[in-house]
Amino acid sequence: xxxxxxxxxxxxxxxxxxxxxxxxxxxxxxxxxxxxxxxxxxxxxxxxxxxxxxxxxxxxxxxxxxxxxxxxxxxxxxxxxxxxxxxxxxxxxxxxxxxxxxxxxxxxxxxxxxxxxxxxxxxxxxxxxxxxxxxxxxxxxxxxxxxxxxxxxxxxxxxxxxxxxxxxxxxxxxxxxxxxxxxxxxxxxxxxxxxxxxxxxxxxxxxxxxxxxxxxxxxxxxxxxxxxxxxxxxxxxxxxxxxxxxxxxxxxxxxxxxxxxxxxxxxxxxxxxxxxxxxxxxxxxxxxxxxxxxxxxxx
Numbered sequence: 001x002x003x004x005x006x007x008x009x010x011x012x013x014x015x016x017x018x019x020x021x022x023x024x025x026x027x028x029x030x031x032x033x034x035x036x037x038x039x040x041x042x043x044x045x046x047x048x049x050x051x052x053x054x055x056x057x058x059x060x061x062x063x064x065x066x067x068x069x070x071x072x073x074x075x076x077x078x079x080x081x082x083x084x085x086x087x088x089x090x091x092x093x094x095x096x097x098x099x100x101x102x103x104x105x106x107x108x109x110x111x112x113x114x115x116x117x118x119x120x121x122x123x124x125x126x127x128x129x130x131x132x133x134x135x136x137x138x139x140x141x142x143x144x145x146x147x148x149x150x151x152x153x154x155x156x157x158x159x160x161x162x163x164x165x166x167x168x169x170x171x172x173x174x175x176x177x178x179x180x181x182x183x184x185x186x187x188x189x190x191x192x193x194x195x196x197x198x199x200x201x202x203x204x205x206x207x208x209x210x211x212x213x214x215x216x217x218x219x220x221x222x223x224x225x226x227x228x229x230x231x232x233x234x235x236x237x238x239x240x241x242x243x244x245x246x247x248x249x250x251x252x253x254x255x256x257x258x259x260x261x262x263x264x265x266x267x268x269x270x271x272x273x274x275x276x277x278x279x280x281x282x283x284x285x286x287x288x289x290x291x292x293x294x295x296x297x298x299x
Contacts, residue, residue: 119153
């Protein structure tokens, strides 16, 4: 079973396979091999801090690749909020397999939950006045996973790759100019959205005249951004989307949202999110919480 916040399954499988190969090394988990093959056990994933959960698909896939007999039972799906001490899930099966997968499962869950948690903080800071967008500043190989975590936190995904839309930035403008860049983009990629990065009001006006779908206000103060938003809303194309990028923080996101911009983009939510503290505790089987959404690892 998947949720709207899950990344593409192939991205999950590939990332987990690489992580397990890195962790197992040439001969596998030589510590877990000390345990009797017959030993069975259950562990609980417990939140140590307040946050938002993301990355459950990676945990399930970890055990699917290690041992199809291991089952996971979830009390929360991606996007669910947790308080310190909350039990997120129970993992039950051969103790060797359960413990071998511990670090890989937690690495994904803690990191991606951290992304979701920080995204939720940004979303709350703007009080619904603007959307929070991510960027392409992601860990190599984990973009689809991190962007899914952004969605779990209530954010919105900017382009996932360079093929998704035309974003004309300052280095492109040095060779093309705003009007020329928009015109050429329309001719070459008529089905793609065209956005122009602007660092001053004159560029915003030129981008509007050229027919850009979006303007990005880059590294402007809230005051300068507000003036540029006013130019857009009073133009012949007031529906043009306005994105603010560069220097957006939790402390000033509210000020930028007050400008009337549609979108605030920040790399902080993927590039600098602290991991959510989640522990894995060994529990006697008699004390394992009942209920929750159960998944055989092979699913």
